[in-house]
Amino acid sequence: MIVTIDGPAGSGKSSVAKIVAERLSAAFLDSGAMYRAVTLAAMDEGTNLEDQAALLAVLEGKDFNFDITGGRMVVSIDGIDATESIRRLDVTENVKYIARAPMIRSKLVEIQRQFAREHEIIVTEGRDLGTVVFPDAKFKFFLVADPAERARRRHAELAEKGTDIDIAKLEEDIRLRDASDIEREHSPLLKADDAIEIDTTPLDLPGVVEKILFYVSRKA
Numbered sequence: 001m002i003v004t005i006d007g008p009a010g011s012g013k014s015s016v017a018k019i020v021a022e023r024l025s026a027a028f029l030d031s032g033a034m035y036r037a038v039t040l041a042a043m044d045e046g047t048n049l050e051d052q053a054a055l056l057a058v059l060e061g062k063d064f065n066f067d068i069t070g071g072r073m074v075v076s077i078d079g080i081d082a083t084e085s086i087r088r089l090d091v092t093e094n095v096k097y098i099a100r101a102p103m104i105r106s107k108l109v110e111i112q113r114q115f116a117r118e119h120e121i122i123v124t125e126g127r128d129l130g131t132v133v134f135p136d137a138k139f140k141f142f143l144v145a146d147p148a149e150r151a152r153r154r155h156a157e158l159a160e161k162g163t164d165i166d167i168a169k170l171e172e173d174i175r176l177r178d179a180s181d182i183e184r185e186h187s188p189l190l191k192a193d194d195a196i197e198i199d200t201t202p203l204d205l206p207g208v209v210e211k212i213l214f215y216v217s218r219k220a
């Protein structure tokens with residue numbers, strides 16, 4: 001059984017997907033972490049991020065590990081923990097180069113499908129899980145939220161970690177990332193025809209989780 005949760009940056013996918021996975025005793029797959037890990041590895045190698053063959057060499061030459069430990073995805077590159085560093089702002093800014101490279105995408109999609117074969121139930125989140133990676137998934141959700149609200153959430157999240165970034169700058173970053181995810185040629189951010197759209201703007205985290213679990217229990 002596969003549950004896909006797609007949507008733009010900051011729509012709450014990640015937090016929601018983790019809890020839904022826990023509640024369904026499912027394995028959790030954060031596909032964005034994979035794009036981030038390749039980005040970080042390429043940056044560390046000084047790779048030209050526009051050179052697809054060079055990016056592919058990074059993906060194939062390094063040992064990427066995506067393990068679930070205590071319900072969260074732990075990422076390592078050549079044995080070094082990268083769970084936190086893949087969230088760095090400079091990685092977020094550069095991930096678009098990796099996300100628009102079809103050769104990288106097809107390799108990562110293969111890993112994602114392999115992950116699904118290895119687990120009985122998975123909850124997975126990203127941009128193209130319901131459209132490209134798992135078009136036959138039984139449960140598909142597409143989360144959206146107002147950009148201003150997404151910026152407010154991101155601001156609160158960062159403030160909790162002791163970082164204060166101007167909320168207008170965060171909203172601008174969100175709009176730019178949306179544009180690059182929606183406009184890219186390969187596997188753009190898109191709602192699958194059969195996905196259930198949930199606007200999370202007026203909802204809190206438990207509210208979104210309950211909505212998803214309600215739909216899943218109704219159709220299971």
Ligand code: C5P
Pocket residue numbers: 009031032033035036095096099125126127128129177181
């Ligand atoms: O979800 P997260 O913000 O961690 O994803 C980082 C980036 O990876 C996204 O902005 C997007 O460009 C890319 N991505 C993607 N396809 C996915 C998941 C993430 O292109 N399935």
